[in-house]
Amino acid sequence: MFTLKTLSIFGLLASSTTAAFTVPNDDQDMTGLTVNSIPYSTRVKYMRLANEALYEQSGPCPFAAYGTIIVNHTADAIVCKGANFRTGDPTIHGEISAINACTAVFAAKNMTASQIYAAWGELSIYTNAESCPMCASAIRWSGFKEYIYGTTIQHNYNVGWGVMTLSSYDVFQQSRQLPGYQTSMLGQILTNETDPLFSWQYNETYPCPNGCVREYSPSRGYKTCFAPNATVTKRETVDHGDHWH
Numbered sequence: 001m002f003t004l005k006t007l008s009i010f011g012l013l014a015s016s017t018t019a020a021f022t023v024p025n026d027d028q029d030m031t032g033l034t035v036n037s038i039p040y041s042t043r044v045k046y047m048r049l050a051n052e053a054l055y056e057q058s059g060p061c062p063f064a065a066y067g068t069i070i071v072n073h074t075a076d077a078i079v080c081k082g083a084n085f086r087t088g089d090p091t092i093h094g095e096i097s098a099i100n101a102c103t104a105v106f107a108a109k110n111m112t113a114s115q116i117y118a119a120w121g122e123l124s125i126y127t128n129a130e131s132c133p134m135c136a137s138a139i140r141w142s143g144f145k146e147y148i149y150g151t152t153i154q155h156n157y158n159v160g161w162g163v164m165t166l167s168s169y170d171v172f173q174q175s176r177q178l179p180g181y182q183t184s185m186l187g188q189i190l191t192n193e194t195d196p197l198f199s200w201q202y203n204e205t206y207p208c209p210n211g212c213v214r215e216y217s218p219s220r221g222y223k224t225c226f227a228p229n230a231t232v233t234k235r236e237t238v239d240h241g242d243h244w245h
């Protein structure tokens with residue numbers, strides 16, 4: 001039976017660009033803070049490197065602008081990188097691809113499965129947008145020492161993305177029964193640089209990032225951003241679907 005409440009929920013889902021919905025508990029802002037003895041300037045440095053890992057793997061303005069790096073702060077080094085490579089496997093978000101990449105790095109060092117499971121607890125995952133519930137769950141199953149994100153789910157909802165409106169905070173709150181390490185969460189790091197990467201896809205008036213140019217996309221039916229030197233053929237290969245994030 002349809003109640004007024006049910007109807008209003010359908011209304012919200014049907015109008016994803018109106019920003020009428022507030023994602024609960026999606027306001028974790030750790031800007032400026034020193035957490036686990038790591039100064040904010042180091043957080044900024046690595047979040048910027050997460051963006052750069054995206055460009056390196058996917059070009060200057062990929063529609064799916066989700067980039068992830070996994071960092072060993074003890075060694076002050078990136079262990080591995082990931083992005084949404086659009087392989088057809090819908091679980092290969094940036095975070096999952098980075099976890100896969102690090103697992104391969106560890107296996108190549110002849111680490112045992114037990115050693116690999118234990119390694120995550122020493123590492124920090126930096127992702128330029130807040131993880132979806134699938135990836136936030138994977139982060140908790142991994143037992144990372146730290147999870148650091150830039151742009152919020154609320155932001156991406158507000159600018160037109162289809163998102164799962166469950167914050168990482170709420171996923172973590174429901175993950176306390178998991179064994180092993182707790183994971184420190186730092187939200188909204190360097191959003192002045194991460195937000196613009198997600199703001200152009202559904203808004204033709206928003207500036208393209210990194211010198212990209214806005215041109216008509218036959219597959220989308222409106223103007224999106226392309227690398228300035230991309231050919232028409234290349235454009236079609238980089239912009240051909242809607243399962244990105």
Ligand SMILES: [Zn+2]
Nearest residue numbers: 093132135245
């Ligand atoms: Zn995800």
